[in-house]
Amino acid sequence: MTTATHQPATAADTFAARRQSPVQRVQQVLHAYPTISPVLVLIAASVVFTIVNSRFADPQSLSLVFQQVAVVAALAIGQTLIILTAGIDLSVGAIAILSMMIMAKLSMDHGMPGIPAIIVGIAVGTLAGLVNGLLVTRIKLPPFIVTLGTLSVFTALGLLYSKGQSVEAASMPAVVNWTGTTFAVGQFRITVGVVLVLVLYAITAFALSQTGWGKHVYAVGDDAEAARLVGIRVNRVLLSVYTVAGLIYGITAWILIGRAGSASPNALTDANLESITAVVIGGTSLFGGRGLVVGSLLGAVIVGVFRSGLSLAGVDDQYRVLAIGVLVIAAVAVDQWIRKVRA
Amino acid sequence: MTQLAHGSAPAPVPPADTRQPVLEARSLVKTFGRVVGLDGVDLQLFPGEVLAIIGDNGAGKSTLIKCLTGAYTPDAGEMLLDGQPVHFKRPQDARDAGIETVYQTLAVAPALDITSNLYLGREFRRKGPLGSVLRMLDKKAMRDNAGTSMSDLGIGTIQNMSQAVETLSGGQRQAVAVARSAMFATKLVILDEPTAALGVKETGQVLKMIEEVKNRGLPVILISHNMPNVFEVADRIHIQRLGASAGVITPQSHTMSEAVAIMTGATTLAETPGRAG
Numbered sequence: 001m002t003t004a005t006h007q008p009a010t011a012a013d014t015f016a017a018r019r020q021s022p023v024q025r026v027q028q029v030l031h032a033y034p035t036i037s038p039v040l041v042l043i044a045a046s047v048v049f050t051i052v053n054s055r056f057a058d059p060q061s062l063s064l065v066f067q068q069v070a071v072v073a074a075l076a077i078g079q080t081l082i083i084l085t086a087g088i089d090l091s092v093g094a095i096a097i098l099s100m101m102i103m104a105k106l107s108m109d110h111g112m113p114g115i116p117a118i119i120v121g122i123a124v125g126t127l128a129g130l131v132n133g134l135l136v137t138r139i140k141l142p143p144f145i146v147t148l149g150t151l152s153v154f155t156a157l158g159l160l161y162s163k164g165q166s167v168e169a170a171s172m173p174a175v176v177n178w179t180g181t182t183f184a185v186g187q188f189r190i191t192v193g194v195v196l197v198l199v200l201y202a203i204t205a206f207a208l209s210q211t212g213w214g215k216h217v218y219a220v221g222d223d224a225e226a227a228r229l230v231g232i233r234v235n236r237v238l239l240s241v242y243t244v245a246g247l248i249y250g251i252t253a254w255i256l257i258g259r260a261g262s263a264s265p266n267a268l269t270d271a272n273l274e275s276i277t278a279v280v281i282g283g284t285s286l287f288g289g290r291g292l293v294v295g296s297l298l299g300a301v302i303v304g305v306f307r308s309g310l311s312l313a314g315v316d317d318q319y320r321v322l323a324i325g326v327l328v329i330a331a332v333a334v335d336q337w338i339r340k341v342r343a
Numbered sequence: 344m345t346q347l348a349h350g351s352a353p354a355p356v357p358p359a360d361t362r363q364p365v366l367e368a369r370s371l372v373k374t375f376g377r378v379v380g381l382d383g384v385d386l387q388l389f390p391g392e393v394l395a396i397i398g399d400n401g402a403g404k405s406t407l408i409k410c411l412t413g414a415y416t417p418d419a420g421e422m423l424l425d426g427q428p429v430h431f432k433r434p435q436d437a438r439d440a441g442i443e444t445v446y447q448t449l450a451v452a453p454a455l456d457i458t459s460n461l462y463l464g465r466e467f468r469r470k471g472p473l474g475s476v477l478r479m480l481d482k483k484a485m486r487d488n489a490g491t492s493m494s495d496l497g498i499g500t501i502q503n504m505s506q507a508v509e510t511l512s513g514g515q516r517q518a519v520a521v522a523r524s525a526m527f528a529t530k531l532v533i534l535d536e537p538t539a540a541l542g543v544k545e546t547g548q549v550l551k552m553i554e555e556v557k558n559r560g561l562p563v564i565l566i567s568h569n570m571p572n573v574f575e576v577a578d579r580i581h582i583q584r585l586g587a588s589a590g591v592i593t594p595q596s597h598t599m600s601e602a603v604a605i606m607t608g609a610t611t612l613a614e615t616p617g618r619a620g
Contacts, residue, residue, distance in 0.1 A: 031507070211478045212466040215459050219452040229450040230523070231435055231464040289454040 031338040034283035034291060038298040041281070041327065042305065049309030056312050059187035065304040066194050071096075071259055073300035074197045074252040075271055076278040077204050078129070078245030080296045083279050084208075085221040085241050086288025087143035091132060093271030094154035095246055099125035099253035101158045104167040104263035107176050114173030122250035128154055129246015136242060137235040151272070158265050166264035169257055180258025193255035200248060204293045217241060221288030277324060278303060281331045285339070302327070363426050364389050365531055365562050366411065366442075371420035373406050380406035381417065382586040388531060393553060393563045395573040398583030399606055404566050407583065408535055411564070412444045413437035424530060441529030445520045447536035453509035458482070458489040460508050461523050492526050493518075496555045514545025521552045525561065532556055533564045538572060550576050570599045582606050592617060 020028075030036055049056040075092045082089045103121030106112040112120075128150070135146040169177035179193035208214035216237045219227040228234050257263050282299030284291025303324055310320045364387040373381040381403050388394050398404045409415040411422070413431030422429050424440055431437045434444070451460050467481040467488075468474035474481070489504050496518070508516055517537055524532045534553065538546040546569075553576050557563055567573050573580060574594045582589040582605050589605050590612030597605075597617040604610045 031510075206477075210480055212464075212468070212480060213478070215455065215463060215466060215480070218455055219459075219463055222452040222454045223450075225448070226450040226452055227463070229434075229444075229446055229448075231438055289452065 027338055027340075030334065034285075034335070034338060035295045035298065036283075037331070037334055038282050038295055038302060042298055042302050045302065045305050045309060049305065049313065052309070053312040053314075056309050060189070061308055061312065063189040065301065065308045067189075067191055067259065068307070069300045069304035070191070070194050070197045071252060071256050071268070072271065072274045072278055072303070073297050074200060074255055075249060075275040076282075076296040076300050077200055077293060078248040078252075079275040080279050080282075080284055080291065080293045081204070081208075081217065081241045081245050081248075082143065083221075083276075083284055083286060084217050084288060084291060085238055086224075087136065087238075087241075088147065088276070088286070089132070089143065089242075089245060090147040090272050091128070091150040091154055092249060092275050093268035094151045094158065095125050095128040095249040096253045096256060096271065097265055097268055098128060098154045098158040098161070099250040100256055100263045100267075101162040101167075101265055103176055103253060103257065104172060105162060107172045108167050114175035117173070118176060118254055121253055122247065125250025125253060126243055126247040129249065130239070130243045132246070133239040133242030137238050162263075162265045164265060166262050166266075169261045169263070172257070172263075176254070177258045177261070179255045180261060191258065193258045196251070196255055200251065201293060201297050204248075208293055213237070213240070218289050221290075223289070274300075274303070277328055280335075281324075281327050283331065283335070285335050286332065287335075287339075290339075362389055364423070365425060366564075367423040367426075368407075368411065369421050369423070371407065371410055371417045371422070373410060373415055373417050379586050381410065381420075383420065384583070384586070384588050386411075386581055386588070388562050388564060390562055391557065391560055392578040393557050393565055393576050395565045395567060395577035395580045396583060397567065397570070397573055397580060397602065397606055398589075401585075402583040402606070403586040404583050405535075406586075408444075408533060408564070408566055411437070412442060412533060438527075442531055442533060443524035443528035444533045444535060445517070445524050445537050447539045451508045451516055451519055454507055456505045456507055457493075457511075457519055458486045458504045460519055461485070461489045461492070461526065463523075465527060488526075489522075493522050495559075496522050496525060496552050512545060513541050514548045517541060517545070517549050518552060521549060521556070525552075525556045525559070528561055531562045531564065533566075535566045536568065537565070538567065538569060546572065570602065574599055574602075582612075584608060 046057070055061055075096060079089055079092055099121040102124050103117050106120055107114055107117035132143075132146055132150055135141055135150070136143050169180070179191065179196060181192045182189045184190075208217065216227065216232050219230075219232060220234050220237045224234050256267065260267060278299035279291070279296045280286060280299065281302055282291065282295025282297070284295055306320045306323050307317070310323070311317065366386075366388040368384060368386040370383040370385060371381045372383055384403065384407055386407070396404055396407065406415065410417045413434045413436045416430070416432060422431075424442075429440055431440070437444075452463060455463070462485050467485050469479045469481045473479045486504050493504070508519060511519070521534070521537065538549050541549065550572060553563055553565065565573065565577060577594060580592050580594065580602060582592065582602065584606060585608075592602060592605070592612070595618065597615070601610070601615050601617065605612055605615065
């Protein structure tokens with residue numbers, strides 16, 4: 001701040017400093033803090049829905065919103081990491097289903113105790129993420145193609161392994177659906193799964209903002225060649241990101257069993273697009289290198305708030321689908337606009 | 344390009360210098376199939392000097408620099424760093440040995456702030472378990488250090504170290520890249536066409552930084568197409584031609600047009616010995 005005094009401002013500098021219109025100021029603030037837009041959308045939507053139907057703000061309906069969005073919010077963490085590296089993951093739901101069916105089947109049919117079954121399920125999810133990462137870094141295929149392929153592969157594996165049959169959570173060891181256990185916080189009903197999701201967000205946010213690994217993830221997504229030139233091992237960073245994403249999808253599988261009360265190989269059909277929607281509405285750039293993981297939590301909650309608010313307003317659910325579509329396009333348009341900021 | 348800021352202007356270093364070079368290349372050869380990139384190139388960089396490398400397209404400038412920075416491994420010949428033979432297999436080896444490179448392409452992460460860019464890949468961790476277990480970065484120490492380094496290099500126009508690099512001008516971005524090399528180089532800094540993407544005013548800023556780096560005692564190798572730039576900052580000029588060294592001149596011994604003539608093969612150093620030669 002103090003160094004500016006050494007150099008006398010030129011006429012051009014003065015001109016540039018004076019010329020800012022309010023719109024440019026908004027652009028610059030959004031550029032510095034892209035998460036402001038989802039925060040504003042969430043506040044505005046909550047206010048409007050509360051005015052339309054005051055039951056929207058009831059602890060019960062808000063608790064339900066959190067429980068409904070938990071799974072997509074959890075998947076969106078892994079999706080955020082991958083999108084930050086300028087990738088995309090279409091195999092999100094398939095990995096979670098595969099992990100979930102392994103947890104369910106192992107603990108049910110093979111009589112494995114709950115905790116080892118959960119660990120094996122999460123390990124398989126992690127391994128699936130590693131496979132995506134290896135295909136992206138070693139075979140150098142675009143993430144879109146890799147995960148489009150593994151979407152089919154992991155979906156098929158999940159169906160083959162489970163023979164297409166669902167497993168009721170009631171017949172599993174208690175710990176496997178422990179994530180669905182609810183407890184009261186004031187008037188709110190919170191599930192263990194919701195808490196787990198918040199913990200995952202806290203850990204990821206810490207890793208991204210406070211560690212060197214986080215800086216490298218942003219740098220790789222921003223400009224992989226520049227990152228390589230400064231000595232970052234780009235492939236190692238990418239591999240770690242896809243593997244951590246797989247780990248998160250594996251943990252999400254456990255949350256999903258608790259939420260759904262069963263393990264069905266046909267669940268999560270819209271998970272891929274919903275997780276990408278949450279990330280994009282949350283202000284993370286699809287072009288990589290910018291965004292915050294907490295934005296994806298906001299994005300997922302916004303979708304849940306629209307679902308709850310519009311249904312309480314007595315509006316056809318298709319209007320929610322329509323509104324979310326508009327939000328996605330608006331979010332990407334805003335991202336494109338704020339990326340044009342120059343000093 | 345009028346102010347020649349050479350300070351005390353030491354006498355041009357004679358070719359038969361007896362000082363130990365910081366970096367020396369002997370008879371480097373690099374071929375690509377039948378194409379000869381380097382045909383036995385010798386190069387010496389002495390302490391505290393700015394050595395420019397000039398040459399026409401295809402003269403082997405890039406190949407030479409890629410050998411020096413570890414991007415290529417030479418087929419034959421040897422490289423000595425402070426008199427010790429070195430073999431770089433990858434750019435990281437050269438970096439570990441104390442050679443930092445600034446590229447024409449502005450190798451910065453635009454969305455990250457200045458401090459993060461300066462320390463990218465070499466972050467400081469916090470002391471104690473916060474750093475060793477949680478791997479937390481010591482952001483304050485990095486920011487403070489970054490501010491000091493930038494102002495030491497005479498970059499007064501950057502006000503906020505937590506500003507995203509993409510909000511900077513091209514010259515300021517390149518200043519960040521030069522500052523990063525100067526901070527971490529222990530032996531020398533190589534600048535590969537650092538001003539090619541910059542305007543006149545911004546080029547001036549980068550040239551000033553080159554002088555600053557040199558004044559701190561770090562020798563600099565500057566690759567450039569721009570003769571006025573080269574003649575402004577270089578102590579000696581190594582001319583590459585057709586994959587070989589066409590001689591070493593100084594801005595005092597030869598004029599720009601003589602340099603260009605040697606570079607393009609219109610004449611040779613033997614035919615144009617220059618004033619000091």
